[in-house]
Amino acid sequence: MSRPASIERVSTGVAGLDAMTEGGFLAGHTVLAAGSPGTGKTTLGLHFTAAGAAVDEPTVYVSFEYLPEQLYRDAEARGWPLREWEEAGLVRVLCTSPEILLGRDGVSLLEESVRRIGAKRLVIDSMTHFESLGSDPQALRTQLSGLVNQLRLLGVTTLVTHEVSEIVGPAVRLSTWGLEFMVDAVLLLRYVELEGQLEKAIAVLKFRGSGHDRRFRHIQLGASGMTVEDAYKGVEGLTGGSARRLKERARRLV
Amino acid sequence: MAFDTAQYYERLLGDETRTLLAWFYQRNPGVVETAEGLAQRLGLRPERLDGALADHVELGLLARRSIGGHDVLLYDARRRKELDQAVADSLSTAGGAS
Numbered sequence: 001m002s003r004p005a006s007i008e009r010v011s012t013g014v015a016g017l018d019a020m021t022e023g024g025f026l027a028g029h030t031v032l033a034a035g036s037p038g039t040g041k042t043t044l045g046l047h048f049t050a051a052g053a054a055v056d057e058p059t060v061y062v063s064f065e066y067l068p069e070q071l072y073r074d075a076e077a078r079g080w081p082l083r084e085w086e087e088a089g090l091v092r093v094l095c096t097s098p099e100i101l102l103g104r105d106g107v108s109l110l111e112e113s114v115r116r117i118g119a120k121r122l123v124i125d126s127m128t129h130f131e132s133l134g135s136d137p138q139a140l141r142t143q144l145s146g147l148v149n150q151l152r153l154l155g156v157t158t159l160v161t162h163e164v165s166e167i168v169g170p171a172v173r174l175s176t177w178g179l180e181f182m183v184d185a186v187l188l189l190r191y192v193e194l195e196g197q198l199e200k201a202i203a204v205l206k207f208r209g210s211g212h213d214r215r216f217r218h219i220q221l222g223a224s225g226m227t228v229e230d231a232y233k234g235v236e237g238l239t240g241g242s243a244r245r246l247k248e249r250a251r252r253l254v
Numbered sequence: 255m256a257f258d259t260a261q262y263y264e265r266l267l268g269d270e271t272r273t274l275l276a277w278f279y280q281r282n283p284g285v286v287e288t289a290e291g292l293a294q295r296l297g298l299r300p301e302r303l304d305g306a307l308a309d310h311v312e313l314g315l316l317a318r319r320s321i322g323g324h325d326v327l328l329y330d331a332r333r334r335k336e337l338d339q340a341v342a343d344s345l346s347t348a349g350g351a352s
Contacts, residue, residue, distance in 0.1 A: 067295075069281040086284075093284040096326075097291055103322015109286060112321060 007209070010121070010157045013051030014044065016228020017187075020204055020213035025185065029208070030151050030158040032127075034174045035189030039200050040219060040226050041161035042066065042074065044189075045123040047225050048159050050080045053090045057120035060092045060113045060156075062101060064129035068093045078225045092117050098130045102147060114154050122151065126161040127179060141177045148182045167191055184208040192216070194235065194243045201238065202228060257340040265309040266337075271298065272306040279315070283331040288324060313337065 008027035011018055018024045025031050035041050045061065052059040063071060071093055075082035085091040092113050094101070101110050101124075114122065127144075134140055151158045160183070162175050174180040174188070186206040191198045200219045204212040215231035216238045237243045267273045274296060279285065285295065289307060293300040307327070310316040314333045319326060 067282050068284045094286055095282060095284050096286040100286060100288070100291075100322065100324045100326055103324065105323040106321075108322040109326070 010057075011051045011055075012044070012159075013047030013049075014226050014228060016217065016219075017044075017202070017226075020202075020217065020228065021185075021207060022210050022212060025157055025159075026209050027157050028152060028155055029184035030148050030160065030182075031185040031187065032160050032162060032174070032179055032183040033187045033189060034162045034164050034180070035187075036164050036167050036191055039189035039191065040202075040221050041163075041189060042071075042125055043078075043221055043226050044187075045125050045159055045161060046071070046075050046078065046080060046082075048121060048123060049082070049085075049091060050075070050078075052121040053080075053085045056090070058090050058092070058117040059121040059123060060094060060110075060117065060119045061123045061125070062094045062096070062110070063125050064095070064097060066095070066125070068095050078223065089117055092119070098133050102133075102143070108150075111150070111154065114156055119156055122154075122156040122158040124158065124160040126163055127175070128161075128163040131176070137177045141182075144177065144179060145182050164188075164190070180206070189219070192232075192238050192243050195245070201232070257344045259341050259344045262313070262337060262341065265313055266315075268309075269306075271302055272309060274298075275303070275306045275310060276315075279310075279329045280334070283329045286321075286326050286328055288326055292327060 009023040009025070010027050011024045012021070033041050033044055049059040049061055061071065072083045082091060082093065086093060094109070094113055096109060102108055103110075113119070130140065130144060133143060160179075162179060164174060166173070174186065180186050185204070185208060188203045188205050190201055192201050193199075200221065201216045202219050203216045204214070213231070217231045218229040220227045220229060232238055232243070235243045235245055265272070266276050278296060285292070287295065289303060290300050293303050296303070307316065311318060315330055315337070317328045317330060319328055
């Protein structure tokens with residue numbers, strides 16, 4: 001007997017992130033990966049796409065700025081033949097504008113593309129470009145809320161990325177229009193400064209319908225993509241971006 | 255009717271703009287844009303693209319469609335393969351005849 005859709009798991013393609021989320025994203029959910037430039041948002045999107053191709057779950061990958069050739073190249077460098085998958089109908093890479101993707105009336109490009117290849121997965125990289133739709137945050141929020149509802153109706157599991165402009169520091173604003181409240185799960189990718197070095201870390205901030213790891217974990221971005229490593233232990237101040245080892249702090253207090 | 259290779263290449267690569275357009279879509283088949291948006295991505299004034307776009311549409315490489323209320327251009331990578339195959343067949347026939 002198949003499990004109800006709401007508890008089916010969809011692998012993220014990153015073993016360590018699957019472990020942090022008790023088995024991957026929940027099918028049909030929309031997940032936000034918010035992070036500073038260079039923290040692995042696009043890499044995560046490619047992992048998610050590759051994981052779909054591995055189990056014959058087609059993915060629509062939407063990019064607004066990055067051209068398809070750049071994505072093919074980045075994927076190829078990690079051993080993922082994105083273009084071949086596209087020719088086999090397992091992936092559709094779209095490069096367009098937010099206005100065209102959502103459409104004004106009738107069937108949108110998004111809906112048409114998902115239906116055409118029978119996509120089970122969707123990546124939108126990145127939602128930051130939706131700011132070009134207008135300067136009224138309330139109108140934008142209404143439009144994006146409509147998008148998230150549309151994704152639920154389409155039945156796709158969606159990973160959306162969003163750029164966080166702060167590199168380090170205590171203030172992290174995930175989005176100016178409350179995207180983090182509309183989605184089902186939120187991943188934070190950020191830099192942390194530890195002993196004079198910038199490291200990359202990931203945390204699951206929100207995950208509707210399931211438990212999840214609540215610790216920051218160190219991530220590495222290498223030739224094979226993203227690897228989630230051990231949780232930070234004996235360290236405080238990670239959410240502020242500037243971490244300290246607790247032993248050193250104790251020494252200073254003596 | 256025999257495939258006109260010379261005319262095909264003239265339409266596809268006849269000048270700098272046509273070559274740029276063909277090169278761009280060959281590498282980026284998933285770009286879905288309005289004519290203005292495409293010109294912007296290529297760093298050209300929209301009117302400079304008109305002739306090249308018309309030829310790409312004529313060849314069946316680009317289709318003009320209204321999607322979600324926007325008039326956009328969609329690239330047909332399969333059509334490009336068909337045309338390249340037609341060129342190959344045409345050259346093969348010409349080679350055999352000589």
